[in-house]
Amino acid sequence: MTNFISIFPLGVVVYPGEQLNLHVFEPRYKQLVAACIAEQKPFGIPVVINKKIMEYGTLVQIKKVEKMYDTGEMDIVTVGDRVFRILEQVTEIPGKLYTGAIVNYPDNNEGSHLRLLKEVLHGVRELHAILQIHKSFKKEDTALLSYDLAHHAGLSLDEEYELLHLFYEAQRLEYLKRHLHKVIPMMAEMERLKERVLLNGHFRNLSTDNL
Incomplete structure (x- = not known):
């Protein structure tokens, strides 16, 4: 499967099934999260290492808005869904402050050992x-x-x-x-x-x- 996702690059690794609590304060990411909530869509967190967006990241689902501030800042609870691989970064989205990427989802074997x-x-x-x-x-x-x-x-x-x-x-x-x-x-x-x-x-x- 290949599709377009909005991305929120961070200097952390999020694993599938992991809960990540985020305080969202930058205008572009406030806009991204608000759009994802309104459209009930996930977004991607590609890993940033040494100021570089890496090839792999994790799609996350917004589970809860813990707090909404008057400034538009938010505390949100997200959960890792699955690992994606970036095929192409989309640096400009008409009318949006944030960026996105064309991604696919490598098969992931989670069999027990x-x-x-x-x-x-x-x-x-x-x-x-x-x-x-x-x-x-x-x-x-x-x-x-x-x-x-x-x-x-x-x-x-x-x-x-x-x-x-x-x-x-x-x-x-x-x-x-x-x-x-x-x-x-x-x-x-x-x-x-x-x-x-x-x-x-x-x-x-x-x-x-x-x-």
């Missing part, structure tokens, strides 16, 4: 334990997808974008698994280093028994 999912989930929880943070997911463990875990795995924006255009669930989980295997030892070492720094200047019980 429970063994891989279990490994990735274990890694995410191990990382969170090292960082002393607690996050809970709104689904049962077995119902989770890579998209539910990606923002919780310590990926950079570039890495989150790379995962966005992997179109098989097994590929995405494998990507997260490799990332966690790399980052967990690094974070554990940083925590040990922090402990050593904090010990500096403290009275310590030392022994020469092992000499």
Whole structure:
């Protein structure tokens, strides 16, 4: 399927199924959102990296207008729908301040891979334990997808974008698994280093028994 969509480029990666709350304040995007609400249409959020609009993004549906301000600014609740690929940017739309794009929607395989999912989930929880943070997911463990875990795995924006255009669930989980295997030892070492720094200047019980 190929079609035209209005676009709202942002320096974030939105995954299918993810809720994104937006405060809309720029005139062009106030106009875009107002048009989408009136016409009950979705819009696209292509990823911006280093001030460049990337090839892939996510179509989002407006689920709720949380607040409307006298200035025309809005707080809206959106949910990621599906990943699109930009075929052509449309920089001028008659009578509109915002831009658009001709896009298509790559086939996306979300089949479950429970063994891989279990490994990735274990890694995410191990990382969170090292960082002393607690996050809970709104689904049962077995119902989770890579998209539910990606923002919780310590990926950079570039890495989150790379995962966005992997179109098989097994590929995405494998990507997260490799990332966690790399980052967990690094974070554990940083925590040990922090402990050593904090010990500096403290009275310590030392022994020469092992000499």
